Amino acid sequence: MKMSSFPLELSEGDRPMIRFMHVHKNYGHFSVIEDLNFDVAEGETVSIIGPSGSGKTTVLRVLMTLETISGGVVYIDGKPLTHMARNGVFVPADERHLRQMRSSIGMCFQHFNLFPHMTALENCMEGPVQVLGLSKREARDRCEDLLSLVGMIDKKDQHPSRLSGGQQQRVAIARALAMRPRVMLLDEVTSALDPEVIGEVTNVIRKLVTEHKLTMLMVTHQMGFARDISDRVCFFYGGKIEEEGVPDVLFGNPRRERTKHFLSAVKEAV
Template identity: 65%
Template sequence: MSADHPSAAPMVRFENVRKSYGHLTVLDDLNLDIAPNEKVAIIGPSGSGKTTVLRMLMTLEEVNDGVIWVEGDPLTHMYRDGKLVRANKRHIRQVRSKIGMVFQHFNLFPHMSAVKNCMEAPITVLGLSRDEAYERSRVLLDMVGLGDKLDHYPGQLSGGQKQRVAIARALAMRPKIMLFDEVTSALDPELVGEVLNVIRELGEAHDLTMLMVTHQMGFAKEFADRVCFFYAGKIAEQGTPDAFFGNPQNERTQQFLSAVLEAD
């Protein structure tokens, strides 16, 4: 847990979580607590298990062993007769409603305008009226700098604008936890800054717990309360950005940072 959040009960807890595909172990007995409002950057080489952490938290992947908890409630499991058993779909939907995720490839509905992309889930999942959903979506699109693009379709928007719509769409569900999976890696370099600025402002203005898988080392250093370096399905090293980037202890961390910082 971050030094900035020493006494808070975890918003997210991975307890002895394991994920494998056949003989390939992607996450190996992961234990990780994330405090309310903590901003955690997850970094590491390809295949280290980074994105799997987010996908399991979003229940896009099932755990093989262990339990994921969200705000004290089991996400992957539920209580039945006093025992933890695998969660049913209804329970998963209920707990997952606290979580929003922004993907690498926007995943917008191409036949819907920006505002309708944001309205769809609040209407169908939360039961908001069209007027309520429109007003919520309008405010959020304005917040991410797209107040003049409400009626534009994804095909009329730049990559950075599409990603900002995707962020507004996730926020429209009023999550407590936001997940960002390499949200700038599909963007042209000149568009990266505009998306990172929105995420930076979110972190400053909202009570959100945020997990970000990223290759943007500079942003991770500036934005995060804690950096977790994954290697071979485990957290090889973690710490505050100053300690992690300034004095890494693990040899594999040192090798990774040397390689990516040279590439930058």
């Protein structure tokens, strides 16, 4: 589609929190995402599953503006993320526009990425103070509330090396929330955790959905986690959504052969 075919802003009546509209992502002649049309509603929790190379992580990287796209447009709350309007036409987004749009998006990674020389509280305060310009007192109050929410207030003065994997992941979630995002992206947040602590992170995420009404998009290889936490699960294959549905239906009665094969292979690997 020509860029002139895309709306400069989505209308109020058709405004999901996330929209991929005819998005392509190519590396040379290799297509990672192919004509992707994909919505996530405000307050919805969606998991993306699929084999390696299916494009699922690229979706998150595009939303975090870590990757540019080769075609199409991505919208956040009705506003273009990947592009901006100039003189009534679309042009690629500049760094100022990307920085403004990123302020509504938070992300947690598989390996936590906490600053090792900072305490749990200091890790959470860094962004609000340095990026949002909050005073240290305001940031401390906000971050202590969030550490309480994720069950880590008693560890606020501990450095990451003194925390378990599950505890570090909960601090990382609080740190992302301290920036007050409307969209939370979770990239394999349970993959580096022992099975017995996955439940505690799942409980924290469920509480966030209830109390903060966040829109969440998660990539995971852990089917139990996806089934337990999601409103909708999307199976990606070849850079497209091969099949999607509510967890009980997609996992219990998949329609597509590729979905059946993938779920069977995952089950056998467990």
